[in-house]
Amino acid sequence: MSDTNNIIVVTTPDIPGKNVIRTLGLVRGNTIRARHVGKDIMAGLRNLVGGEVTEYAKLLSESREQALDRMVDQAKELGANAIIGLQFQTSVIMGGAAEMMAYGTAVVVE
Amino acid sequence: MKHDCQETEPLISGYLDGELTQSDRQRVDLILEDCEQCSLAFAEMKKLRKGVGSLSFDQLTETEKSNMTKNATSGAGSNLGQFLAITGLILVYGVGACWFCWEVVTDAKFVETGEAKHKLPMFIRLGLPTLTGGVGILFFTVLFQRLKAAKTDKYTDVQI
Amino acid sequence: MTADSHLPSRDELEALSESGFALAIQLLSRHEDAADVVQDSLRKLVHSGRYKAQKGSPLAWFLKVVRNGALDTLRQRRPNDDEAVARLAATAPAPDIAVEREELAGIMRRQLEAMPVSQREIILLRDFHDLSYTEIAEVLGIAPGTVMSRLHRARNELRKRMKKYLK
Numbered sequence: 390m391s392d393t394n395n396i397i398v399v400t401t402p403d404i405p406g407k408n409v410i411r412t413l414g415l416v417r418g419n420t421i422r423a424r425h426v427g428k429d430i431m432a433g434l435r436n437l438v439g440g441e442v443t444e445y446a447k448l449l450s451e452s453r454e455q456a457l458d459r460m461v462d463q464a465k466e467l468g469a470n471a472i473i474g475l476q477f478q479t480s481v482i483m484g485g486a487a488e489m490m491a492y493g494t495a496v497v498v499e
Numbered sequence: 500m501k502h503d504c505q506e507t508e509p510l511i512s513g514y515l516d517g518e519l520t521q522s523d524r525q526r527v528d529l530i531l532e533d534c535e536q537c538s539l540a541f542a543e544m545k546k547l548r549k550g551v552g553s554l555s556f557d558q559l560t561e562t563e564k565s566n567m568t569k570n571a572t573s574g575a576g577s578n579l580g581q582f583l584a585i586t587g588l589i590l591v592y593g594v595g596a597c598w599f600c601w602e603v604v605t606d607a608k609f610v611e612t613g614e615a616k617h618k619l620p621m622f623i624r625l626g627l628p629t630l631t632g633g634v635g636i637l638f639f640t641v642l643f644q645r646l647k648a649a650k651t652d653k654y655t656d657v658q659i
Numbered sequence: 660m661t662a663d664s665h666l667p668s669r670d671e672l673e674a675l676s677e678s679g680f681a682l683a684i685q686l687l688s689r690h691e692d693a694a695d696v697v698q699d700s701l702r703k704l705v706h707s708g709r710y711k712a713q714k715g716s717p718l719a720w721f722l723k724v725v726r727n728g729a730l731d732t733l734r735q736r737r738p739n740d741d742e743a744v745a746r747l748a749a750t751a752p753a754p755d756i757a758v759e760r761e762e763l764a765g766i767m768r769r770q771l772e773a774m775p776v777s778q779r780e781i782i783l784l785r786d787f788h789d790l791s792y793t794e795i796a797e798v799l800g801i802a803p804g805t806v807m808s809r810l811h812r813a814r815n816e817l818r819k820r821m822k823k824y825l826k
Contacts, residue, residue: 508811508815509807509808509811510807512807512810512811512814513792513807513811516785516792516810518791518792518807540818543818544814544818547767547786547814547817547818547821548786550763550764550767551767551771551782551783551786551787552786552787552789553764554764554767554768554771554787555764556681556684556685557684557690557693558677558680558681559676559677559680559694559697563694564673564676564677565673567672567676567694567697567698567701568669568672568673568676568701570698570701570702571672571698571701571702571704571705572672572705578706657735
């Protein structure tokens with residue numbers, strides 16, 4: 390994981406206890422990931438028996454983390470130390486893949 | 500016995516753990532008899548060691564333990580299954596495509612319809628193998644890219 | 660591909676899971692995270708089929724896998740998580756551990772948790788898990804000769820923190 394050690398990421402419009410002193414603009418990260426065909430077959434079979442499709446659940450988590458990391462990297466380049474108003478977004482581009490975009494507003498807080 | 504207390508300290512630690520050589524052990528024995536500072540260090544470290552050794556930490560419950568051991572041995576089958584399925588796909592699609600193209604190029608008799616044997620049009624006889632060849636090359640490109648990227652992919656261990 | 664015929668027995672697995680969990684919880688503080696790491700490590704142990712073929716001690720190899728898993732989990736924790744965990748660790752201990760809170764043990768545990776992970780782990784590997792220097796070197800992936808000095812530095816740090824309580 391990239392060292393997100395210095396950047397606070399929140400979904401709220403502000404961070405209680407800290408003040409936004411500068412707004413640096415929109416930052417975003419996105420990715421589309423797929424798992425190999427063996428996992429796809431297993432996922433398809435789970436359709437027959439039911440229950441959590443862990444292969445795709447993990448896929449979503451991977452995409453989420455990668456999108457977040459890319460967004461944070463962009464914020465770091467702008468010189469931000471926090472991201473507020475984080476949102477996630479998915480689109481459908483291919484089957485059996487998890488598309489994830491994370492976006493928020495990069496700010497400087499103190 | 501002349502010695503630098505700072506230098507001897509690590510040896511005292513090793514002495515406590517019984518990890519010193521015979522000669523070092525004897526050295527430390529002598530030092531501990533004489534030097535007050537070193538003896539103090541030894542006593543303090545011994546107390547700490549005992550303290551740490553007797554700490555109690557959160558433990559797994561019995562059910563957790565038995566579930567864990569059960570889960571550890573159960574997943575072996577799915578790996579084998581995936582491996583076989585993928586091998587099967589490679590055989591059917593990969594080798595099958597090669598076989599199909601070969602038949603098409605050499606215009607084998609299997610394309611007979613009715614009484615007269617219709618020759619496949621040239622554009623199919625050439626186009627299909629080219630298409631298959633191209634896709635095959637792309638597949639291997641993608642495969643090697645994936646294998647290379649998998650070494651540095653930091654997201655494979657992400658928890659759900 | 661499939662599990663080797665040299666499968667560890669249920670008892671061996673349970674014993675390993677106990678030691679592994681102790682190390683994992685010492686590094687991660689959170690019960691569920693530690694349990695996940697141990698589960699993953701057990702699965703790796705079984706699927707690698709290397710259990711009986713170990714020339715070293717199987718416990719050391721297993722603890723190495725657990726440690727790597729725990730460090731990965733630590734790396735994935737976001738800063739907000741760390742604050743929450745630190746707060747958790749500082750408050751409500753488990754009921755049966757609460758008794759020793761005022762005693763040396765409780766203070767020692769808190770000091771250990773406050774120390775950096777690299778120092779905490781080597782002290783615990785030696786004094787809690789009773790591993791030899793060679794085994795510790797295997798778990799940490801360092802040269803055996805460096806274990807003594809590293810361990811000593813960590814012990815000194817703990818000594819400094821516990822100075823006033825040691826009298």
